[in-house]
Amino acid sequence: MKPAAFDYVRAEGATEALEVLHAEGANARVLAGGQSLLPMLNMRLARPAVLVDIMAVTEWRRVDDDGSHLRIGAAVRQVEIEQRADLARRQPLLAAALPWVGHAQTRSRGTVCGSVAHADPSAELPLVLVALDGRVHLRSRRRARQVPATGFFTGMMATARADDEIIEAVSLPCAKPGTGYAFREVSRRHGDFAIIACAAVVGERGARLAVGGVADRPVTRDLPAPGSPGLPDALNQFAWDLDARDDLHATARYRREMVRRIGREVIEEAQRCRA
Amino acid sequence: MPRLSADRRHQVSFTLNGRAAAGEAEPRMLLTDFLRHVIGATGTHVGCEHGVCGACTVQINGHPARACLTLAVQVQGADIKTVEGLAPAPERLSVLQESFREHHALQCGFCTAGILMSLDSLFRDKPDAAEAEIRETLAGHLCRCTGYAPIMKAAVAAQKKLRTGTEGPANA
Numbered sequence: 001m002k003p004a005a006f007d008y009v010r011a012e013g014a015t016e017a018l019e020v021l022h023a024e025g026a027n028a029r030v031l032a033g034g035q036s037l038l039p040m041l042n043m044r045l046a047r048p049a050v051l052v053d054i055m056a057v058t059e060w061r062r063v064d065d066d067g068s069h070l071r072i073g074a075a076v077r078q079v080e081i082e083q084r085a086d087l088a089r090r091q092p093l094l095a096a097a098l099p100w101v102g103h104a105q106t107r108s109r110g111t112v113c114g115s116v117a118h119a120d121p122s123a124e125l126p127l128v129l130v131a132l133d134g135r136v137h138l139r140s141r142r143r144a145r146q147v148p149a150t151g152f153f154t155g156m157m158a159t160a161r162a163d164d165e166i167i168e169a170v171s172l173p174c175a176k177p178g179t180g181y182a183f184r185e186v187s188r189r190h191g192d193f194a195i196i197a198c199a200a201v202v203g204e205r206g207a208r209l210a211v212g213g214v215a216d217r218p219v220t221r222d223l224p225a226p227g228s229p230g231l232p233d234a235l236n237q238f239a240w241d242l243d244a245r246d247d248l249h250a251t252a253r254y255r256r257e258m259v260r261r262i263g264r265e266v267i268e269e270a271q272r273c274r275a
Numbered sequence: 276m277p278r279l280s281a282d283r284r285h286q287v288s289f290t291l292n293g294r295a296a297a298g299e300a301e302p303r304m305l306l307t308d309f310l311r312h313v314i315g316a317t318g319t320h321v322g323c324e325h326g327v328c329g330a331c332t333v334q335i336n337g338h339p340a341r342a343c344l345t346l347a348v349q350v351q352g353a354d355i356k357t358v359e360g361l362a363p364a365p366e367r368l369s370v371l372q373e374s375f376r377e378h379h380a381l382q383c384g385f386c387t388a389g390i391l392m393s394l395d396s397l398f399r400d401k402p403d404a405a406e407a408e409i410r411e412t413l414a415g416h417l418c419r420c421t422g423y424a425p426i427m428k429a430a431v432a433a434q435k436k437l438r439t440g441t442e443g444p445a446n447a
Contacts, residue, residue: 001324005281008302008348031349039325042305050278051302053349079338103415105325105330105393108338110343190414 007050009042014059014139017166020052022141026163028052035102035110035120067088071171077105078115078125090174092273093132093181093199097124098275100183103191103234116152119159122194122213124185126153130218131199131210134172140165153217156251161216179203180273186258188249195250196258202226202270209235209263213273214242214255226271235260281350290352291316292360300347309347310357318358318388324419329416332389333357339396339415345380358388361395370440371395375426382420390416394430402438404444406431 008031012231021028027049033035040046054060060074063081070091072081076103081087081094088095100113101107101124115125116136129136129149136152138145138161149170152160161167175181187196194213201208202225210220221238224230239259244252279285284299291314295337298313305324310316310333322330325345331342334356361369368376371394390413397404397412404412409430413423 002305002308005301006278007281007301008346010277010351012280012346031346034346034349035326035341035344038305038346039302042325042343049281055349099411102326103329104412105329105332105339105341105415106344108340109335170402190411228305 001042002076003038004044004047006041006048008053009050010053014057014168017052017054018131018139018141018164019274020050021166024050024245028163030054030074030114030117030166032114033110034114035106036114036120041182058239059164065174067174069171069173070094071169072112073129074111074113074167076112078102079104081112090182091132092175093171093183094128094172094200096181096183097128097185097197097199098184100124100187100190100194100197116162116170117159117167119153119157119217120193121156121199121216121218123218124183124194124197124212127197127210127212127218128183129170129172130220131201131208132172134170136160136167137171138162138165139168139171144168150220156216156268158217176203178274180270181275182269184262184266184269186262193249194230196255196262198259198262198266200263200266200270202267202274207231207267207270209238209267211238211242211259211263214244214259216220223267226267231264231267232260236265238263285348287347287351287373289352290354292356297348298317302346302348304347306333306342306345306347306350310342310355316357316359320388322385326431327417328386329389329393330386332392332416334392334396337396337399339393339412356392356395358391361391369395370436371398371429371433374436378425378429378432380421380426380429386416387419388417392420392425398434398437402434404434409434436444 014034015126029048031051031053062073064071082098114252136147181201183199184193197212199210206225207223223234239256244255279302300309307321310319320330322328326341326344333342345409
């Protein structure tokens with residue numbers, strides 16, 4: 001349970017970090033908070049030749065709120081977002097989900113972008129990003145580009161990021177008036193991996209439900225408005241379409257039932273929060 | 276741009292429990308092993324080595340963190356507090372430690388160092404933390420002896436003492 005050997009680069013600026021990624025490609029991994037990467041290194045599921053530590057890159061330590069979007073830089077720790085006094089007002093879904101990300105002892109170091117890069121199918125932050133139609137800002141020496149969150153996650157721990165790219169930020173829309181948000185998670189203990197996590201966004205145009213922990217990536221679907229007769233059938237169809245599997249923690253049948261039940265509950269809760 | 280080579284040891288300087296400390300580490304060395312084997316501070320325990328059990332929890336720049344999910348080279352210049360930094364004097368326990376003893380909050384003691392570091396940080400940042408918050412903090416730790424009930428009792432009692440007592444939170 002010790003990492004294999006690697007070189008360690010403490011990047012002092014974005015250009016330097018991107019230069020290493022450009023030169024080393026898939027042999028390099030970005031090290032931010034390390035709360036997803038270190039377990040992978042310790043278990044030798046990842047054996048990079050070089051780690052690029054980006055926590056000293058000041059331009060990636062920024063959080064920008066331009067009134068419509070919250071943009072969170074690559075080196076911003078989860079605890080820094082969690083402790084923002086206005087977070088529950090600016091983006092209630094993110095505020096509701098953050099306490100479920102790992103434990104306080106990992107949020108103190110883990111970054112928001114790092115969790116997105118790791119793309120665990122049961123992770124809360126990718127789920128929130130997908131539910132809100134957030135964007136992933138990628139940058140390499142060659143180019144900068146943005147990918148919609150819904151297209152970024154391509155499978156179990158797989159993303160649209162190229163080997164020489166870094167997630168330099170994620171951005172998500174701030175709360176809109178007349179829209180309600182809700183989050184719920186089922187896990188064995190608080191802080192364990194989600195057996196299922198649901199995020200709902202309910203506005204004038206209906207309900208949107210995102211589900212994590214069931215498919216190989218967070219999946220979102222537009223559903224009929226809460227209270228409408230078509231909702232239970234639509235939820236049931238969604239539950240089946242997620243192609244749940246049995247594992248150590250829960251059966252596929254249990255997960256489908258949770259999508260139907262918790263899904264309905266979060267949609268109703270989001271509806272109540274629409275004030 | 277400093278590039279630390281995989282097969283060499285590199286100087287890491289930091290503050291440990293208020294004192295300057297330094298040692299040499301390869302890039303792949305975890306903070307747990309660095310503290311225990313290089314620095315010789317064996318109070319921090321090593322359990323699962325993938326961030327689940329919480330035995331290795333220390334404080335890095337005031338925040339509780341898993342030493343097993345931290346590389347030694349990452350703490351260059353950081354302020355680290357370990358269980359060795361809790362007791363105010365060699366023959367005296369901190370309020371929190373004393374409370375653990377009074378309430379039988381440990382049996383084998385393997386998880387204890389990490390739990391103490393998490394609670395120490397919680398009570399410093401949130402002296403009025405609700406019981407639910409204490410439980411949430413403990414959720415980041417595995418204890419297979421006590422069933423957690425005595426740990427909760429000890430934590431609540433220590434919190435009360437720290438809020439009302441003569442000893443300030445600095446001695447948490």
